[in-house]
Amino acid sequence: MYVERSPGSPLAERIACLWEQDSAEEGVQLVVPDACVDLIWGPDGPHVAGPDTGPMPVRLLAGDVYRGIRFRPGALGGVLGVPAEELRDSRIAFEELGLPADLTLEELTVRLRATAAPDPAAPAIARALRKGSSVRQVAWDLGLSERHLHRRAVAAFGYSPKVLQRIVRFQRALRMARSGVPLARVAVESGYTDQAHLSHDVKRLSGVPMGHLLAPVPRLTEDA
Structure with a gap:
């Protein structure tokens, strides 16, 4: 089951949604390009995904649980310390970007306020x-x-x-x-x-x- 929910104000200008994916059975999910960057907590550990330029098949096992925070297109800014182009078509572990594995939404909010804002254009x-x-x-x-x-x-x-x-x-x-x-x-x-x-x-x-x-x-x- 996949569910999205609103991040609420004031994050809504930069965060598209908070999402959850609970896999009831084994299968392959096709992730397609959407110009977004996601922070994902999953079976292989927390990582940053995207932005993609092509399809990314993801193998799901029964019982797998994923949780994510999806940035709006162009809304990443300097919160990860790297421009979006360095994340393109990649899945990068939090630790490689200096992010704590247990990053909370509250901590992310603080980071968003303290780092470079996205391009206003x-x-x-x-x-x-x-x-x-x-x-x-x-x-x-x-x-x-x-x-x-x-x-x-x-x-x-x-x-x-x-x-x-x-x-x-x-x-x-x-x-x-x-x-x-x-x-x-x-x-x-x-x-x-x-x-x-x-x-x-x-x-x-x-x-x-x-x-x-x-x-x-x-x-x-x-x-x-």
């Missing part, structure tokens, strides 16, 4: 690319050169603007498809040229067709 970059704006247009709207935009995107998200665009567009398409929107409409409203383009991008980023990703997902629940 990050939300606008992600939002514009998610809506289908071109990299050139995003740079123009923010008053940046494309080279400067590239540097800031890589530092904040771990991705170049082009890769970030593919991932946030993919995630938008996945949310729409999971809500029951027909794939032809999903393709148009998510900024793909056609349904074939959507299918190609989904396969490239997840390794499987869209149909394999449309299992129901849990709703975000409020803190108790």
Whole structure:
């Protein structure tokens, strides 16, 4: 069973959710790119995951328990002491980053307040690319050169603007498809040229067709 819950204020601006995964049986779970960085406590010890550029299959055993804290895209800032690009496609133990294995949410809150804040332009970059704006247009709207935009995107998200665009567009398409929107409409409203383009991008980023990703997902629940 997988459950998400809100981190509550004031963490909500930087933390997307707190999540729990309890595995009732053995299997493989496919983790797909979402532009997020997660702090994870699991059977192999606490580690930092992502941001990913491709599918990451995770072998689950019956009885495995995972707990996680998921940062919003671009919201990592300096809390881990390294830019997001150094975490790309990696799973890094807490100890390698100087994090205590028993890090609590309260301690993380203190760290967030004491370390460098995320790039204030990050939300606008992600939002514009998610809506289908071109990299050139995003740079123009923010008053940046494309080279400067590239540097800031890589530092904040771990991705170049082009890769970030593919991932946030993919995630938008996945949310729409999971809500029951027909794939032809999903393709148009998510900024793909056609349904074939959507299918190609989904396969490239997840390794499987869209149909394999449309299992129901849990709703975000409020803190108790």
